[in-house]
Structures are given as structure tokens and as C-alpha cells.
Amino acid sequence: MSDTRPNVSVLSLVNQKGGCGKTTTAVNLAGALAARGETVLLVDLDPQAHATMALGCALEDEPSVAEVLLDEATILETIQPAPGGIDLLPADPRLGEFEEVSERLLNPEQRLARALAGLGERYRWVIVDCPPRADGVLCANALFASTTALLIVETGAFALQGALQALRVFDQTAERQGYRPPVKVVGTLFDRRTKFARELLVAMHGRFGDDMFDTVIRTSVRLREAPAVGLPIHELAPTSRAAADFDSLVEEVLAQLAPKTKTAPPQAATESPVDAERAEGPARSTRRART
Ligand SMILES: Nc1ncnc2c1ncn2[C@@H]1O[C@H](COP(=O)(O)OP(=O)(O)OP(=O)(O)O)[C@@H](O)[C@H]1O
Ligand SMILES: [Mg+2]
Numbered sequence: 001m002s003d004t005r006p007n008v009s010v011l012s013l014v015n016q017k018g019g020c021g022k023t024t025t026a027v028n029l030a031g032a033l034a035a036r037g038e039t040v041l042l043v044d045l046d047p048q049a050h051a052t053m054a055l056g057c058a059l060e061d062e063p064s065v066a067e068v069l070l071d072e073a074t075i076l077e078t079i080q081p082a083p084g085g086i087d088l089l090p091a092d093p094r095l096g097e098f099e100e101v102s103e104r105l106l107n108p109e110q111r112l113a114r115a116l117a118g119l120g121e122r123y124r125w126v127i128v129d130c131p132p133r134a135d136g137v138l139c140a141n142a143l144f145a146s147t148t149a150l151l152i153v154e155t156g157a158f159a160l161q162g163a164l165q166a167l168r169v170f171d172q173t174a175e176r177q178g179y180r181p182p183v184k185v186v187g188t189l190f191d192r193r194t195k196f197a198r199e200l201l202v203a204m205h206g207r208f209g210d211d212m213f214d215t216v217i218r219t220s221v222r223l224r225e226a227p228a229v230g231l232p233i234h235e236l237a238p239t240s241r242a243a244a245d246f247d248s249l250v251e252e253v254l255a256q257l258a259p260k261t262k263t264a265p266p267q268a269a270t271e272s273p274v275d276a277e278r279a280e281g282p283a284r285s286t287r288r289a290r291t
């Protein structure tokens with residue numbers, strides 16, 4: 001993937017542990033990148049559709065990522081604009097059907113990579129929010145399409161064990177697929193008032209070294225509220241501590257994971273590639289994000 005599409009960085013947010021902050025980090029990392037004027041596509045690859053809901057986008061009869069993976073819709077007709085300058089490839093529970101039929105498909109784990117290849121050079125960043133099942137075909141799709149996997153680790157009890165277990169699952173998937181993206185660790189839900197959390201963070205840095213970002217996402221009431229109003233933190237509370245945490249993460253991501261070559265400057269966040277596509281020609285859906 002990194003060889004064939006050098007102008008885009010595809011980051012998948014993964015962990016088989018539920019509730020560790022994958023969706024929160026995916027939505028707000030995408031929002032923070034977009035706030036910097038970067039072109040970002042957020043792919044909701046979870047049948048729970050939490051990222052879609054967190055951006056206030058509710059699907060009715062429109063196609064979702066499931067139809068794209070099943071070749072029943074094109075990626076361009078499925079992407080929709082979301083708040084904060086993010087473009088969203090939305091999910092709904094039909095994604096569970098893809099998991100069910102995938103056994104009958106040829107190379108089902110390569111479907112997302114194939115769909116993303118159809119985007120040309122529209123985005124510098126693709127952020128993929130994964131379900132809490134690291135051994136399934138959806139996570140396999142994300143890993144196969146990724147230039148880097150971001151392992152999201154809640155800085156709570158059993159965090160290190162959970163992270164190491166997740167890495168073992170990735171290794172098994174990678175061996176099957178013959179491709180393993182590099183992994184970077186992001187600590188989340190950090191409460192610095194807790195001695196345990198502070199010690200755990202030190203232990204995680206000791207274990208993962210340069211493979212762990214210096215930024216840790218702290219627990220924040222605003223981050224917990226943001227999905228209910230359907231906005232990324234940069235729209236809801238741009239001067240908040242939580243927005244500052246994501247700005248700090250973006251600094252590191254830009255410094256370490258930016259696409260290797262850059263053929264065009266990033267577009268302003270106000271005109272998304274989806275809007276550009278709409279202006280260019282083919283009839284586009286009129287659906288808009290609920291903002
Ligand atoms: N930094 C944070 N501060 C406060 N609350 C947070 C933070 N990160 C996540 N949460 C909250 O924790 C819960 C789980 O977060 P999230 O949905 O991002 O996890 P997840 O890993 O995507 O879960 P799942 O495995 O179900 O997809 C949510 O209620 C979310 O609002
Ligand atoms: Mg989630």
C-alpha cells in the first residue's frame with residue numbers, strides 16, 4: 001500500500017479491546033488534521049457506526065462502507081461531508097453483512113485498499129476507525145490498507161497486557177496477508193492524578209520506546225460530550241485542553257507519518273475533496289451531515 005499510494009498516509013486505529021478510545025481518537029485526530037488544512041477522509045469500519053454517529057451523520061437509504069466493500073457502490077458516491085472539514089465514509093449495521101459473506105469472496109481483506117486506490121490523490125490522510133475485533137475481516141482490511149497502524153491503549157488496568165495481546169493478533173493477521181504495517185502506540189484516557197496511570201505511562205514508554213507517541217490523550221469531559229452533539233472537539237471547543245492534546249498528537253503525526261511525497265498542497269478545510277468532486281460533475285447525493 002505504501003509503495004503504490006505514496007501520496008496518502010492511511011492510519012488505522014486498532015485494538016481488540018472495546019472502549020479504549022479508538023473512535024474518539026479517530027474522529028478527533030481527523031478533526032485536528034482537517035483544522036490544520038489537511039485533506040482527511042475518515043473511514044468508519046465498525047458496524048457499530050460510532051464514528052458516523054459521533055459526527056452527527058445518520059444514514060437512511062444512502063450507501064455505506066458496506067456497499068463499497070461489496071462492490072455495490074463507488075467510494076466517491078458514498079463519501080459524505082461531515083462537520084469540521086472531515087470527509088466521511090460512513091458505516092451502518094449492514095457492515096456486519098460484509099463480515100458474513102466475506103468467506104465467499106476472493107481476497108476479502110483487500111477490498112478497502114482497492115476502494116481507496118480509486119480515490120486518486122484527493123486526500124493526504126485516511127483515518128480508519130476499526131471495530132474492537134482485531135482478528136476479523138474488517139480489521140484485516142484496515143491493516144492491509146494501512147501505511148501505519150495506531151494501537152490505541154487506554155492507560156488503565158491491564159493496558160500493557162492488552163496492547164501486547166493486540167500486537168500478537170496483528171502479527172497473525174500480517175503473516176496470513178504477507179503485509180504488516182508499522183505500529184505506533186497512542187495512550188488514551190490518561191488521568192494524571194492517578195499514580196497508577198503515571199507509572200503505567202512510564203512503563204509503556206519503556207516497553208514501546210520510539211514506537212509510542214509522546215502525546216497522551218487525557219480524560220476530558222468535553223471529549224465525552226462531543227459525540228452527543230455530533231462535532232469533533234475542534235468544532236465544539238477549539239481552545240479546550242482536549243483540542244490541545246489532539247493538536248499535539250497531530251504535530252507528531254505530521255512530523256513522523258506524513259505521506260512521503262507531496263504533489264499538491266493540502267486544500268483549505270473549507271473546500272473538501274467531496275465538494276470539489278460535486279463541483280466537477282457527476283451527480284452527487286444531496287445528503288448532508290446533520291450539524
Ligand atoms: N479521552 C477521553 N476522555 C473522556 N472520555 C473518553 C475519552 N476517550 C474516550 N472516552 C469515552 O470512552 C468511551 C469509549 O470511547 P470510544 O468509543 O472512543 O472507544 P472505542 O475503543 O472506539 O470503543 P469500541 O471498542 O466500542 O469501538 C466513550 O464513552 C467515550 O466518550
Ligand atoms: Mg469505536
